[in-house]
Amino acid sequence: MPASPSRAEQRRQTEARILAAARRLFADSGYDRTTIRAVAAAADTDPGLVMRYFGSKDELFARVAAIEPDEPVAGTPEEVAELLLAALGDKLTADMSATLAMLRSMLTHPDAGEGVRAALTEQQRQVADSMPADDAVLRAGLVGALTLGTVIARHLLRLEGVRDADVEDIVGVLRPAVHAIAHGEAEREPRVE
Amino acid sequence: MPASPSRAEQRRQTEARILAAARRLFADSGYDRTTIRAVAAAADTDPGLVMRYFGSKDELFARVAAIEPDEPVAGTPEEVAELLLAALGDKLTADMSATLAMLRSMLTHPDAGEGVRAALTEQQRQVADSMPADDAVLRAGLVGALTLGTVIARHLLRLEGVRDADVEDIVGVLRPAVHAIAHGEAEREPRVE
DNA sequence: CCTTTCGGTCTACAGTTGTTGACTGAGTGA
DNA sequence: TCACTCAGTCAACAACTGTAGACCGAAAGG
Numbered sequence: 302m303p304a305s306p307s308r309a310e311q312r313r314q315t316e317a318r319i320l321a322a323a324r325r326l327f328a329d330s331g332y333d334r335t336t337i338r339a340v341a342a343a344a345d346t347d348p349g350l351v352m353r354y355f356g357s358k359d360e361l362f363a364r365v366a367a368i369e370p371d372e373p374v375a376g377t378p379e380e381v382a383e384l385l386l387a388a389l390g391d392k393l394t395a396d397m398s399a400t401l402a403m404l405r406s407m408l409t410h411p412d413a414g415e416g417v418r419a420a421l422t423e424q425q426r427q428v429a430d431s432m433p434a435d436d437a438v439l440r441a442g443l444v445g446a447l448t449l450g451t452v453i454a455r456h457l458l459r460l461e462g463v464r465d466a467d468v469e470d471i472v473g474v475l476r477p478a479v480h481a482i483a484h485g486e487a488e489r490e491p492r493v494e
Numbered sequence: 495m496p497a498s499p500s501r502a503e504q505r506r507q508t509e510a511r512i513l514a515a516a517r518r519l520f521a522d523s524g525y526d527r528t529t530i531r532a533v534a535a536a537a538d539t540d541p542g543l544v545m546r547y548f549g550s551k552d553e554l555f556a557r558v559a560a561i562e563p564d565e566p567v568a569g570t571p572e573e574v575a576e577l578l579l580a581a582l583g584d585k586l587t588a589d590m591s592a593t594l595a596m597l598r599s600m601l602t603h604p605d606a607g608e609g610v611r612a613a614l615t616e617q618q619r620q621v622a623d624s625m626p627a628d629d630a631v632l633r634a635g636l637v638g639a640l641t642l643g644t645v646i647a648r649h650l651l652r653l654e655g656v657r658d659a660d661v662e663d664i665v666g667v668l669r670p671a672v673h674a675i676a677h678g679e680a681e682r683e684p685r686v687e
Numbered sequence: 688c689c690t691t692t693c694g695g696t697c698t699a700c701a702g703t704t705g706t707t708g709a710c711t712g713a714g715t716g717a
Numbered sequence: 718t719c720a721c722t723c724a725g726t727c728a729a730c731a732a733c734t735g736t737a738g739a740c741c742g743a744a745a746g747g
Contacts, residue, residue: 307714307715308713308714308715308722308723308724311714311724311725312723312724315724315725331526331601331602331606333524333526333527333602334526334604336703336704336705337704337705337706338703338704338705346725346726347725347726347727348705348706349706349707349708349725349726349727350724350725350726352705352706352707353724353725357705357706358704358705358706405601405606408598408601408602408650409524409526409601409602411527413524413598413650414650414651417651418651418652418653421647421651421653422653422654425653425654425655429655436655436659436663436667438654438655439655439656439659439663439664439667440667441655442647442653442654442655442656443644443647443656443664443667443668443671445643445647445653446640446643446644446646446647446648446653446656447639447640447643447644447671448643449643449646449647450638450639450640450641450642450643450644450646451636451639451640451643453639453642453643453646454614454635454636454638454639454642455639457601457606457607458607458610458611458614459611460611460614460615460618460635460638460639461615461618461631461635462618462622462629462631462632462634462635463632463635463636463639466629466632470629470632471632471636474629474632474633474636474675475636475675477671477674477675478636478640478670478671478672478674478675479671481670481671481674482667482668482670482671500744500745501692501693501694501743501744501745504694504695504744505693505694508694508695529733529734529735530734530735530736531733531734531735539695539696540695540696540697541735541736542695542696542697542736542737542738543694543695543696545735545736545737546694546695550735550736551734551735551736
């Protein structure tokens with residue numbers, strides 16, 4: 302066994318521990334209430350090291366709270382609605398360490414919401430492009446709002462009934478709603494599989 | 495003109511200035527980033543006074559971030575859905591100093607989300623009671639999620655298209671969705687007025 | 688008019704924060 | 718082997734925080 306791993310390897314491990322700890326703490330406690338000292342302690346290292354490796358608290362946060370954009374969506378309005386429902390299902394299923402960090406911290410970061418806003422806006426444009434309606438941007442925005450609200454309700458507020466429902470049940474209840482918002486009238490829901 | 499208003503009156507005015515300043519700052523910057531000193535400065539008074547009048551930062555916060563519960567809702571599922579839409583319309587219309595404080599600060603307060611969660615849960619119970627479905631709690635929660643997401647999208651994120659849309663348009667787009675979530679199938683939307 | 692009350696101000700304290708810089712010791716390449 | 722690099726440690730900083738308490742001066746009340 303390697304009693305002393307190579308220096309490069311050691312560094313990689315330490316950085317990874319810091320990132321993991323930061324992710325967890327930012328997600329649990331938000332930006333302000335997460336201290337460099339706490340991150341260092343949780344990563345079993347020193348505050349000075351955290352600074353040296355990541356520059357500043359803000360840069361560390363940026364590394365951890367970066368939002369990977371959703372899959373691009375396109376197609377007929379019905380197809381887009383189904384794609385959005387699938388994406389929502391993913392957001393409700395995944396372990397959420399990233400999304401949670403994104404949500405809680407973004408809402409507590411100095412320029413709060415900017416990250417979430419950017420991500421939602423991007424998705425919104427794509428969705429809007431797939432609809433002919435002249436209130437397309439509004440409709441696309443409202444689908445985003447529904448998604449955001451649902452994720453917050455489940456993961457952040459842990460709202461009774463939403464917290465521990467099956468993801469398929471949630472998506473099932475939301476399906477007619479998403480279709481109704483995305484294109485004028487409610488669709489008869491397609492039998493999946 | 496009263497060069498020197500009565501002592502009691504003076505006190506009332508000062509307290510009011512402090513409360514107004516606190517409401518604004520908590521809403522704009524969240525709990526942690528709002529300091530007693532900043533509140534005092536904005537109210538053109540002294541940090542010590544703020545402490546003397548309100549006890550602590552936490553008590554001051556509780557005073558301004560208290561959520562007044564929504565109107566109770568009841569009736570047939572259709573009626574309940576319409577009541578919820580009306581309540582949503584109100585939330586989108588009002589100047590939101592209270593609701594904004596509630597949202598932004600609640601999400602940044604030490605025990606974040608507890609207030610929002612409590613308010614939503616109460617409304618949720620009422621709504622669930624009005625539906626026969628056995629997934630009533632889930633459906634009620636999702637209506638709450640939609641409401642929450644929409645308010646956040648408009649006031650906090652200021653999402654393009656949602657930010658400056660007419661409230662009636664938003665409610666109009668959301669009507670079939672709310673009906674679809676609240677009771678299984680989408681209603682033919684009632685012609686209002 | 689004189690004492691009491693109390694709104695308002697000022698100073699200070701103890702703790703925490705992000706951040707810096709000097710230092711140590713072990714791994715690394717010549 | 719020896720100089721060098723660099724991961725990791727430690728102590729300290731300046732700024733800022735919530736909070737406490739002493740103090741002042743004018744209104745209130747007898």
